[in-house]
Amino acid sequence: MATAINVQSSCSEAEWKARQRLAACYRIFAYLGWDEMIFNHITLKVPGEDDAFLINPYGLHFSEVTASTLVKIDIDGNTLDGSTYPVNKAGFTQHSLFHRELPDVHAIIHTHTTATMAVSSVEGGLQPINFYAAAIVPRLAYHKFEGITVHDDEGPRFLASLGKKRMMLLENHGPVVMGRTLEQAFLNHWVLQRACEIQMQTLAMGKPVMIGQEVIDKHMANLSQASIDPVQQGVPEFDAMVRLVDREDTSWRE
Structure with missing residues (x-):
């Protein structure tokens, strides 16, 4: 197993903050049971460096990821921070594509949660049968x-x-959720996860009550009017989860 290196002294203050937020996100996903052994990825662009992003080291569980063990790579897959950890090619190939081609995307989440994979594997995918799905x-x-x-x-x-x-469901596979910020991507993943969990339970009970398009349009309009500054989307929710994670373990900060 590779050993972690101390990168705090060699990176910018902005990069270190991004590393800590991303490490916290991995711990949140582990806390919520959204991890998949050592697989799956959450990536985040390095502030001020359009061609560089942070990704989890291949071999560590989400609950083991720290700010220092995150690997900084460029869009061609080259390691930029001297890390000796490998990077999973399946994560790099997909994430590097979106980071390279979509300048508005700064954070990308790909998971294999049971609920999202199940919904991605049925005809029709996510259906408008609950509050979260309507959004x-x-x-x-x-x-x-x-x-x-x-x-x-x-x-x-x-x-x-x-x-x-x-946001996209890879059929028979799982979700890819993107955001202008890590917190926005986290919140969108949370909403998608809840929508899929509720759909699974609803369909197991019987025929669902579908939400009509007119109501969906009204629902989306109301959400738009109630939304806060896009920069702050997901921040209160993310910070609340950080506090929960911190009660168990603060080592992600290192």
Whole structure:
């Protein structure tokens, strides 16, 4: 197993803050049970460096990730911080594509939670049958399953499937959730996860009550009017989860 290096002294204050926020996010996902052994990825662009982003080291569980063990790589996969940890190619291939091609995307989350994978594996995907789904369905894209995401030639098809949306279900696979900030991406993933969990339970009970398009449109308009500064979207929710994580372990800060 590779050993962690102390990068705080060699990186900018902005990068160290980003490292800590991203490490906290990994711990939050572990706390919520959204981890998948040593697999899956949450990436974040390094502030002020458009061609560099942070990713989890391959081999560490989400609950083990710290600010220092995160790996800084460029969009070609080159390690920039001297880390001796490897990076999972399946994570790099997909995340580097979106970081390179979508300048508004600063954070990307890909998970294999049971609920989101289940919904991505049924015909029709996410249905407008609950409060959370009504806010997600109009913003959700879909991409046909082509196997493990390690092939660069799938990139154009990823982008075509995504279009102008910033959330996508990879059919038979799982979600890709993007955001202008890490906190925004976290909140969108949380809402998607809840929508999928509730759909699973609802369909197990019987025929669902569908929400009509007129109500969905009204719901989206109300959410838009009630939304806070986009820069602050997800921040209160994220910070609340950080406080919960800190009660158990603060080592992610190191």
